[in-house]
Amino acid sequence: xxxxxxxxxxxxxxxxxxxxxxxxxxxxxxxxxxxxxxxxxxxxxxxxxxxxxxxxxxxxxxxxxxxxxxxxxxxxxxxxxxxxxxxxxxxxxxxxxxxxxxxxxxxxxxxxxxxxxxxxxxxxxxxxxxxxxxxxxxxxxxxxxxxxxxxxxxxxxxxxxxxxxxxxxxxxxxxxxxxxxxxxxxxxxxxxxxxxxxxxxxxxxxxxxxxxxxxxxxxxxxxxxxxxxxxxxxxxxxxxxxxxxxxxxxxxxxxxxxxxxxxxxxxxxxxxxxxxxxxxxxxxxxxxxxxxxxxxxxxxxxxxxxxxxxxxxxxxxxxxxxxxxxxxxxxxx
Amino acid sequence: xxxxxxxxxxxxxxxxxxxxxxxxxxxxxxxxxxxxxxxxxxxxxxxxxxxxxxxxxxxxxxxxxxxxxxxxxxxxxxxxxxxxxxxxxxxxxxxxxxxx
Numbered sequence: 001x002x003x004x005x006x007x008x009x010x011x012x013x014x015x016x017x018x019x020x021x022x023x024x025x026x027x028x029x030x031x032x033x034x035x036x037x038x039x040x041x042x043x044x045x046x047x048x049x050x051x052x053x054x055x056x057x058x059x060x061x062x063x064x065x066x067x068x069x070x071x072x073x074x075x076x077x078x079x080x081x082x083x084x085x086x087x088x089x090x091x092x093x094x095x096x097x098x099x100x101x102x103x104x105x106x107x108x109x110x111x112x113x114x115x116x117x118x119x120x121x122x123x124x125x126x127x128x129x130x131x132x133x134x135x136x137x138x139x140x141x142x143x144x145x146x147x148x149x150x151x152x153x154x155x156x157x158x159x160x161x162x163x164x165x166x167x168x169x170x171x172x173x174x175x176x177x178x179x180x181x182x183x184x185x186x187x188x189x190x191x192x193x194x195x196x197x198x199x200x201x202x203x204x205x206x207x208x209x210x211x212x213x214x215x216x217x218x219x220x221x222x223x224x225x226x227x228x229x230x231x232x233x234x235x236x237x238x239x240x241x242x243x244x245x246x247x248x249x250x251x252x253x254x255x256x257x258x259x260x261x262x263x264x265x266x267x268x269x270x271x272x273x274x275x276x277x278x279x280x281x282x283x284x285x286x287x288x289x290x291x292x293x294x295x296x297x298x299x300x301x302x303x304x305x306x307x308x309x310x311x312x313x314x315x316x317x318x319x320x321x322x323x324x325x326x327x328x329x330x331x332x333x
Numbered sequence: 334x335x336x337x338x339x340x341x342x343x344x345x346x347x348x349x350x351x352x353x354x355x356x357x358x359x360x361x362x363x364x365x366x367x368x369x370x371x372x373x374x375x376x377x378x379x380x381x382x383x384x385x386x387x388x389x390x391x392x393x394x395x396x397x398x399x400x401x402x403x404x405x406x407x408x409x410x411x412x413x414x415x416x417x418x419x420x421x422x423x424x425x426x427x428x429x430x431x432x433x
Contacts, residue, residue, distance in 0.1 A: 087433040090379040125368030130428035
């Protein structure tokens, strides 16, 4: 069965990464009808908005998308196209699986956790004022409904994937009202899942524990800003942003993306690591119900890395396309 | 020069409010919810919070009394506002963010 999926090729090295994903998915014999959409610097250069309305409309209609990194034009008052897409499409759950991969150097062995980051509220509502000439004021906006849907999503995921525990991460000892609401709702929802162990941690303590007791943690759920920071910390523990996948889920739409930037200085050099976008595509395959294809692609990717075929960021010399061909060859075998 | 040009008025209402487009020289520029524009459309297909941010701006500087009058006018129309943030420009540059 053919799946309709929206595709944003992105800026900088984005198109090279997408080509690598296309090579691998073709070898996995997944039938995808790609619907190409514009966004990012490329859209601006074509005289359009950074995220054109037709792009969000089509994503909303199709319901699934794969997005390569985009570039935010600097110094022209543009906001992030990634945040714009998340907010316009109400992609409230940013999900970042983090696990050790064969051949990827990291001191954090047997890492295996999933971070749920609230994606639409908090300081990322980006409501800011100069209250006087000397005082800046950012509004940290947290709603009960926003807390509930991300916390419930984390517990539901944990139950579905047989995860050991869910930990709520907050700073309620200082922000007693906003984070206090998140914590109160976390504890209330946790009672509905007695089969899943749960507790809460203060975000600074959580960061310390991640680098000392990472094997304790299975699922973390947190607010937007903490999630941004903790998920990049965890990506570093995994081996870097080049191998860290990401997914953004809403009620009616899901958008899969590598979490790294567009690396414009490497554009056209066939050099960057496609692993993050490939693993994001695996999350997309899961979402599409293509479980076997997802397992096949992940297996081929791990076999390739395990053989020592790596791009420069992991200490290897494979090109972007060469790495994709090596993964594809495992699928064809 | 730090000059007053309008106000964000946050209302307590579960739905996107139907507000006057103009109150004196102040024009309703947008209504946002959680930092995302919901008026003028299109709006995201999400359940909004009960705290819409309603921005009234003028093309020319306004007085504190004009902002007071705006708040009083909305109160008289039956809206309950819970926060009012005055909007300034610093040497002509917006000293406030815009919604997504």
